[in-house]
Amino acid sequence: MSPSTRDGPTDGSTADEPATDEPATDEPATDESTTDGSTGDDRSTGDDRSTGRRAGDAIFRSDLGRAGRSAATDAADRGSEPDDDPRVRIDGVGKRYGDQWALRDVTLDLDAGVVGLLGPNGAGKSTLMGILTTFTAPTEGTVTVDGVDVSEDPTAVRSRLGYLPQEFGVYPDLTAREFLEYLGALRGLDRATARERAVDLLSVVNLADAADRRLDTFSGGMTQRVGIAQALLADPDVLVVDEPTVGLDPTERARCRNVLADLARDRVVVLSTHIVSDVEATASDVAVLVDGRLRTHTDPETLVESVDGRVWECVVDDRGAIDPAHLVTSTARRGDGRRVRVVAGDPPTDDATPVDPTLEDAYLALLDGRDPNGGGRP
Numbered sequence: 001m002s003p004s005t006r007d008g009p010t011d012g013s014t015a016d017e018p019a020t021d022e023p024a025t026d027e028p029a030t031d032e033s034t035t036d037g038s039t040g041d042d043r044s045t046g047d048d049r050s051t052g053r054r055a056g057d058a059i060f061r062s063d064l065g066r067a068g069r070s071a072a073t074d075a076a077d078r079g080s081e082p083d084d085d086p087r088v089r090i091d092g093v094g095k096r097y098g099d100q101w102a103l104r105d106v107t108l109d110l111d112a113g114v115v116g117l118l119g120p121n122g123a124g125k126s127t128l129m130g131i132l133t134t135f136t137a138p139t140e141g142t143v144t145v146d147g148v149d150v151s152e153d154p155t156a157v158r159s160r161l162g163y164l165p166q167e168f169g170v171y172p173d174l175t176a177r178e179f180l181e182y183l184g185a186l187r188g189l190d191r192a193t194a195r196e197r198a199v200d201l202l203s204v205v206n207l208a209d210a211a212d213r214r215l216d217t218f219s220g221g222m223t224q225r226v227g228i229a230q231a232l233l234a235d236p237d238v239l240v241v242d243e244p245t246v247g248l249d250p251t252e253r254a255r256c257r258n259v260l261a262d263l264a265r266d267r268v269v270v271l272s273t274h275i276v277s278d279v280e281a282t283a284s285d286v287a288v289l290v291d292g293r294l295r296t297h298t299d300p301e302t303l304v305e306s307v308d309g310r311v312w313e314c315v316v317d318d319r320g321a322i323d324p325a326h327l328v329t330s331t332a333r334r335g336d337g338r339r340v341r342v343v344a345g346d347p348p349t350d351d352a353t354p355v356d357p358t359l360e361d362a363y364l365a366l367l368d369g370r371d372p373n374g375g376g377r378p
């Protein structure tokens, strides 16, 4: 049996090779054969009717007989109080390719919750995820997961970490249950444990009703949730997901987001995405990378507040009516003209009305960096 097409691990687990500085090994495994699932019929709901569990219920972690991997449990095993160290500590991390720095001096502490990793193309998000998932060796700085250094002991880090790559491949002729059992066996689980875990995980991602359907009948969103399930096979403390909602319809996006938010109750979920509304809907933290550097790490509410009182909507005949010194975050043609959304210190037109800011307004203003009072970019 072979996966549809892929060059790397089918399960999105991290590569077996130790992290290296060679760019050739810095490419995360990708899969060009995602299921588009146009024939899928997803009847799953937020609740698993067979068990009555909610996605990501804490019961899942204990059910899996997890051998105490969290910092808290490790500390309890050692007979000591858990320390205040964050689950993930990224300290002064940089990555250089040739003479170009893809990432520089990034310091981030992460604990349970969803951290939305945002940044324009080329900002360094994939590089940072590659370092976190042990694919890529940092040039400088350290990353620890539950106190374990990714460079010193990548194998131990991998056992604490689940990864859903952007392109996730499945074996289309297997059922969801068979697929997870297979990946569980690859991870060294015995048959009974793999079976039990597959059932639990399908419940966690609200696919219990579809467990015995072949994967080639799954919609794109269902396949992504299978991807999340496989990333949870080792019941990781840290889940890294790369653009999990791209190409999904709004209903499936919401389902996927809800699963991630539920899982983040007792895990670090690193959500790398360009879809700012997904971050707004799920994240407790937002980290913005620009040109390889961390521009901000805060909570979404604080970022939104940064443009409070500076977002306006107005209707204009054409966009030229807006002072080019102002940042236009959206424009839509309406019957009465163009409705534009503007970030500016003062009303951009006489009839502009103030509106509640969104995270997207704040994010675009942060990237734009121009003076909201109209003075242009610094």
Ligand SMILES: Nc1ncnc2c1ncn2[C@@H]1O[C@H](COP(=O)(O)OP(=O)(O)OP(=O)(O)O)[C@@H](O)[C@H]1O
Pocket: 023, 024, 026, 027, 097, 101, 102, 119, 120, 121, 122, 123, 124, 125, 126, 127, 128
């Ligand atoms: N293997 C590599 N060899 C050389 N340069 C690389 C390599 N991987 C990434 N880079 C460079 O590092 C910088 C950061 O790239 P990275 O892919 O991490 O950004 P990103 O934020 O993930 O972008 P995107 O949103 O487009 O996926 C870019 O300038 C990119 O060209």
